[in-house]
Amino acid sequence: MEKYYESDADLGDLAGKTIAVIGYGSQGRGQALNLKDSGLDVIIGIRPGKSREQAEKDGLSVFDVSEAARRADVIQILLPDENQAQVYKNEIMPYLSENKCLMFSHGFNIHYGQIIPPKDVDVVMVAPKGPGHMVRRTFEEGKGVPALIAIEQDYTGNAKKIALAYAKGIGGTRAVVLETSFREETETDLFGEQAVLCGGVTSLIKAGFETLVGAGYAPEMAYLEVLHEMKLIVDLIYEGGFTNMRDSISNTAQYGDITRGPRVVGKESYEAMDEILCEIQTGEFAKEWILENMVNRPVFNALTRSDEEHLIEEVGAEIRSMMPQFRKD
Ligand SMILES: NC(=O)C1=CN([C@@H]2O[C@H](COP(=O)(O)OP(=O)(O)OC[C@H]3O[C@@H](n4cnc5c(N)ncnc54)[C@H](OP(=O)(O)O)[C@@H]3O)[C@@H](O)[C@H]2O)C=CC1
Ligand SMILES: CC[C@](O)(C(C)=O)C(=O)O
Ligand SMILES: [Mg+2]
Ligand SMILES: [Mg+2]
Numbered sequence: 001m002e003k004y005y006e007s008d009a010d011l012g013d014l015a016g017k018t019i020a021v022i023g024y025g026s027q028g029r030g031q032a033l034n035l036k037d038s039g040l041d042v043i044i045g046i047r048p049g050k051s052r053e054q055a056e057k058d059g060l061s062v063f064d065v066s067e068a069a070r071r072a073d074v075i076q077i078l079l080p081d082e083n084q085a086q087v088y089k090n091e092i093m094p095y096l097s098e099n100k101c102l103m104f105s106h107g108f109n110i111h112y113g114q115i116i117p118p119k120d121v122d123v124v125m126v127a128p129k130g131p132g133h134m135v136r137r138t139f140e141e142g143k144g145v146p147a148l149i150a151i152e153q154d155y156t157g158n159a160k161k162i163a164l165a166y167a168k169g170i171g172g173t174r175a176v177v178l179e180t181s182f183r184e185e186t187e188t189d190l191f192g193e194q195a196v197l198c199g200g201v202t203s204l205i206k207a208g209f210e211t212l213v214g215a216g217y218a219p220e221m222a223y224l225e226v227l228h229e230m231k232l233i234v235d236l237i238y239e240g241g242f243t244n245m246r247d248s249i250s251n252t253a254q255y256g257d258i259t260r261g262p263r264v265v266g267k268e269s270y271e272a273m274d275e276i277l278c279e280i281q282t283g284e285f286a287k288e289w290i291l292e293n294m295v296n297r298p299v300f301n302a303l304t305r306s307d308e309e310h311l312i313e314e315v316g317a318e319i320r321s322m323m324p325q326f327r328k329d
Contacts, residue, residue, distance in 0.1 A: 002179040004149075009164035009173045014040050019166070020072030022065055022092070024051040026132030027105050028078035031170045032060060034139045038169040043068050045075075045091075069095040074162060076103040076126075082293040085114040096121055099155065101162050106189060107182035110152055112286040123153040124163040127185055128172060139171040147172030148180045190280045195273050202307070204264075205230065209312045219315040227316060 021032040022045040035042040043061045045068025046052045055062045069092045101122040109115040128135045130145040149163040167177045208226035236245035279285040320326040
């Protein structure tokens, strides 16, 4: 894979260009503030509401989406994936004139054909591999979150330079920028969040918690054991891989880890992962998610509510309120 660092990217490639960040949520805010601090000309396209108020409070130039799209040379779409196609069609496409650059941080809408841009624009991706709040926090600490770039259309011949300059502007080249394709980013990102990072982890934590509480242990004990300590263990893996984590834990824990772990994530889990990946590759998941939004998200809402009401959330809120590190005041 091609890898890029600070010296491979030139902020000058965005000199004189206006970047419109469309949407001011997790990624929108993080990326826009970093771009501004990098000295680039950034404006925000957003509907009236909470996000718009926040962007104004942050001192950014704020416009309706269509006006921002009209003014911009680079249009970075950071709306929820499920809203992008409609906003694109009504408020962006009419202003997407020749030579502009259409940018994404996730390939869903391009890869699954929900947005089909005209041929006379660049279409690129700059996708930080981390939550938007961390994109901002890490940048403020003088570091960066790794990012992916992908080039879907290179009409101007400058698409890669623009993508690299943008990645530098948000701090990505301070870590590393990898070049991929829209397909590879979309499929791996969906798989990662469903099977491992979000779906896998929350299901694992819930299963451990329910097993301990079901066997009569105190919910507070179960929470500290399977949720609170999760971050401490994952931090060690993040910093230096499995070996680093295993250097830190007891030999008893390590023996339990390597002999019992594969029993928890066994054949059935591998089969489920294959199935989930297949649903992503065939577009079945994308179709399900698009249709779910068309009928006002009955499954999304019911399952979210049920998890919000889970005992682990109640116990967690109580325990965190006792710990100074979690107090917001
Ligand atoms: N969350 C993350 O960390 C990551 C996200 N991505 C990708 O980045 C993109 C943005 O995701 P994310 O940052 O999570 O999105 P959020 O849900 O956090 O924010 C979406 C923003 O879009 C605005 N918005 C929603 N609908 C409209 C509309 N119809 N017109 C105008 N503005 C609208 C929201 O404003 P309002 O307050 O008015 O609702 C909000 O400011 C997605 O493609 C996602 O896959 C990629 C990597 C990580
Ligand atoms: C892991 C979830 C994510 O893919 C991300 C923060 O990278 C997302 O879509 O939010
Ligand atoms: Mg992701
Ligand atoms: Mg994602």
